[in-house]
Amino acid sequence: MVTTLLAQVSFLCKALSIHMLKNVETRQESPMAVELPESVMAWFKGKDLRLHYWVAWTVLVLGFIAYGYFEFLVPQNCDNIQCAVDYFRPDVSPKPADPFVPLYNDTRRIAVCLVGGARMFEITGRTIRKHLLDVYNNTDVFVHSPLDMDSHKLTLLAGRNLRAAKIFIPTPQAETTIVNEVITSWGSPHGLQGLLQYFNLVEGCYGMVKQYEVQYRFKYDWIIRTRVDGYWSGPVPDIAQLDPNYYYVAAGSDFHGLNDRFGMGNPHTSGAANARLTLLPLMHQRGLRKLNSESAYKAQLDISGVPYKRIQVPFCVMTLRQEAYPKPAWGLLVLSMASRGPMSGTYCRPCDKEENATVSEQVVNGCMRDWDWPGVAAREVTVCDPRKPWSTEWRKIAAESYSIDVPGEEIPSLSSRSVLQCIAEMQDFQRQWDVWESPPIEQICAQAYRER
Ligand SMILES: *[C@@H]1O[C@H](CO)[C@@H](O)[C@H](O)[C@H]1NC(C)=O
Ligand SMILES: *[C@@H]1O[C@H](CO)[C@@H](O)[C@H](O)[C@H]1NC(C)=O
Numbered sequence: 001m002v003t004t005l006l007a008q009v010s011f012l013c014k015a016l017s018i019h020m021l022k023n024v025e026t027r028q029e030s031p032m033a034v035e036l037p038e039s040v041m042a043w044f045k046g047k048d049l050r051l052h053y054w055v056a057w058t059v060l061v062l063g064f065i066a067y068g069y070f071e072f073l074v075p076q077n078c079d080n081i082q083c084a085v086d087y088f089r090p091d092v093s094p095k096p097a098d099p100f101v102p103l104y105n106d107t108r109r110i111a112v113c114l115v116g117g118a119r120m121f122e123i124t125g126r127t128i129r130k131h132l133l134d135v136y137n138n139t140d141v142f143v144h145s146p147l148d149m150d151s152h153k154l155t156l157l158a159g160r161n162l163r164a165a166k167i168f169i170p171t172p173q174a175e176t177t178i179v180n181e182v183i184t185s186w187g188s189p190h191g192l193q194g195l196l197q198y199f200n201l202v203e204g205c206y207g208m209v210k211q212y213e214v215q216y217r218f219k220y221d222w223i224i225r226t227r228v229d230g231y232w233s234g235p236v237p238d239i240a241q242l243d244p245n246y247y248y249v250a251a252g253s254d255f256h257g258l259n260d261r262f263g264m265g266n267p268h269t270s271g272a273a274n275a276r277l278t279l280l281p282l283m284h285q286r287g288l289r290k291l292n293s294e295s296a297y298k299a300q301l302d303i304s305g306v307p308y309k310r311i312q313v314p315f316c317v318m319t320l321r322q323e324a325y326p327k328p329a330w331g332l333l334v335l336s337m338a339s340r341g342p343m344s345g346t347y348c349r350p351c352d353k354e355e356n357a358t359v360s361e362q363v364v365n366g367c368m369r370d371w372d373w374p375g376v377a378a379r380e381v382t383v384c385d386p387r388k389p390w391s392t393e394w395r396k397i398a399a400e401s402y403s404i405d406v407p408g409e410e411i412p413s414l415s416s417r418s419v420l421q422c423i424a425e426m427q428d429f430q431r432q433w434d435v436w437e438s439p440p441i442e443q444i445c446a447q448a449y450r451e452r
């Protein structure tokens with residue numbers, strides 16, 4: 001009440017002072033300007049001040065003090081009276097957070113397992129949140145990620161239903177005779193060890209889901225597993241349209257097996273699909289040899305008697321890799337992230353050298369169906385020339401797609417975050433999880449700055 005009054009008074013005073021200033025200005029400009037000192041002096045004569053109107057004067061003086069306070073001392077550097085009035089007006093209606101409205105009318109319990117390093121998570125993070133984690137009412141989030149300089153970017157996942165996160169320092173996986181015979185590292189950028197690390201990420205995340213189920217005594221209806229470096233341009237398929245007797249994988253990028261960048265199914269089929277390390281001995285026993293990641297994935301489902309289907313899934317895997325172009329027969333296809341897709345988990349990047357529709361169609365149709373074909377009609381995607389490293393303008397290029405796929409949001413920038421801010425935000429993020437396992441937060445943030 002008092003403050004409102006003060007604000008009103010200060011408004012009056014401002015109006016008055018403007019009026020006075022105007023008078024002063026006009027006087028200065030006029031030939032009568034010499035009269036000014038006299039008239040100013042007159043203001044200070046006790047008689048003219050009429051001090052016996054003390055109520056009015058008190059109000060006036062308080063008004064000036066209030067005005068000065070608002071004008072010069074208010075923290076937000078208010079420089080007009082409207083701002084000052086707003087500043088003191090109590091915030092009667094704090095804007096409530098938008099209530100969550102799921103896209104699909106399905107309340108079954110779903111676990112989403114996100115695995116891998118958070119390399120370009122400033123581009124992918126919020127798309128995963130929007131198109132994968134916030135489309136069903138009951139989606140629980142699990143993350144299994146090796147500690148690296150990008151781990152701190154995971155804070156972009158902040159939001160609903162964070163269940164269990166495990167950020168760990170990778171240790172070498174045993175390359176046993178069985179592993180060496182069943183798996184080939186041919187075509188794998190990080191060799192056999194890289195494949196085993198990936199298998200461990202996948203199976204470990206599934207283990208986290210199972211452990212959570214045991215701890216809280218319930219079972220998920222569906223388990224979705226995909227990668228942290230996926231850029232999502234549309235919502236994950238609706239489970240109401242899927243048959244729980246099948247395991248669903250992303251179409252295309254088969255590499256003689258099954259695309260292993262995305263999979264979803266019930267706990268039974270998921271069990272077979274995610275047992276990437278534990279099924280190796282059985283595969284060995286069945287005489288399977290020299291499998292790449294994709295054919296091992298297919299073999300797991302086959303020997304477990306789990307039928308599968310390929311579906312188109314609207315995401316691509318952000319890659320920093322440079323590839324030969326025009327694409328050699330056994331090369332890797334890279335799409336522009338601006339492709340309308342669905343890209344079904346094909347590699348992509350913010351592309352500064354896109355092919356036109358004619359060439360893109362030729363390239364895609366030239367892919368081998370059971371190898372690198374992206375699983376999508378050629379006219380739906382734009383091929384990228386990936387010979388050069390990412391453009392220094394990548395943020396600007398990516399922003400065009402981003403504004404379509406995540407309307408109303410901008411690609412977050414984490415590069416200006418200080419170590420202290422990083423630690424504070426990581427700590428806040430950590431508190432949002434039911435289960436959190438990681439090296440000390442300080443180490444995660446220190447890692448982010450060490451390698452710059
Ligand atoms: C959502 O599901 C409820 C019952 O589960 C049903 O009554 C309702 O019509 C559904 N709404 C839509 C839009 O499908
Ligand atoms: C979402 O689930 C909660 C309980 O888990 C339920 O109270 C709520 O009504 C559900 N909302 C929708 C839109 O289905």
Ligand SMILES: *[C@@H]1O[C@H](CO)[C@@H](O)[C@H](O)[C@H]1NC(C)=O
Nearest residue numbers: 354355356357358359360361
């Ligand atoms: C597409 O690009 C190719 C090669 O860059 C060019 O020869 C062709 O004329 C272009 N087609 C159209 C329709 O622009």
